[in-house]
Amino acid sequence: MQYPFIQKDEELKKYLFNLKEVCIIEHEDNWFKEKTHTKLYPNLEDAKAKIGRPHYWILNAIDEYEESDNQEEAMIALAILVFKSNYYSQKLVSSDENLEAKKDLITYLSNLGIEIDKICECISSMDAPAYARVELDTKDLSKFVKQFI
Numbered sequence: 473m474q475y476p477f478i479q480k481d482e483e484l485k486k487y488l489f490n491l492k493e494v495c496i497i498e499h500e501d502n503w504f505k506e507k508t509h510t511k512l513y514p515n516l517e518d519a520k521a522k523i524g525r526p527h528y529w530i531l532n533a534i535d536e537y538e539e540s541d542n543q544e545e546a547m548i549a550l551a552i553l554v555f556k557s558n559y560y561s562q563k564l565v566s567s568d569e570n571l572e573a574k575k576d577l578i579t580y581l582s583n584l585g586i587e588i589d590k591i592c593e594c595i596s597s598m599d600a601p602a603y604a605r606v607e608l609d610t611k612d613l614s615k616f617v618k619q620f621i
Contacts, residue, residue: 475554477580495527526557573604578620591617
């Protein structure tokens, strides 16, 4: 995994700090490559927008979380982004069911302190990637989630 998931006993503030560090290091590693693209796009902000990188998206999502009035929704959006970025290369276009991905997403959301009903809502919505989405009725969905928490 490129971007870490929070561990059960890890403090949220420390996790967000570490996630930022990973993204900043990735930015520094890719800085020269991105700098060469600025010849194509003289405006640096335009260049960054055209050359999307997950580390930029994650840093922006962390900022949105920290500034948000609805932190739970912002945290879910950040979690989905980190999850999709970790599975991006192998699974992004896959519609095959992947139990390991479902388990990872549920565990990650739970470790972030998201309540079970919100986790159920999230993993059954279109926000979750197809390979990690769970399509069950409410009662069965809750049982499915509880088995991984």
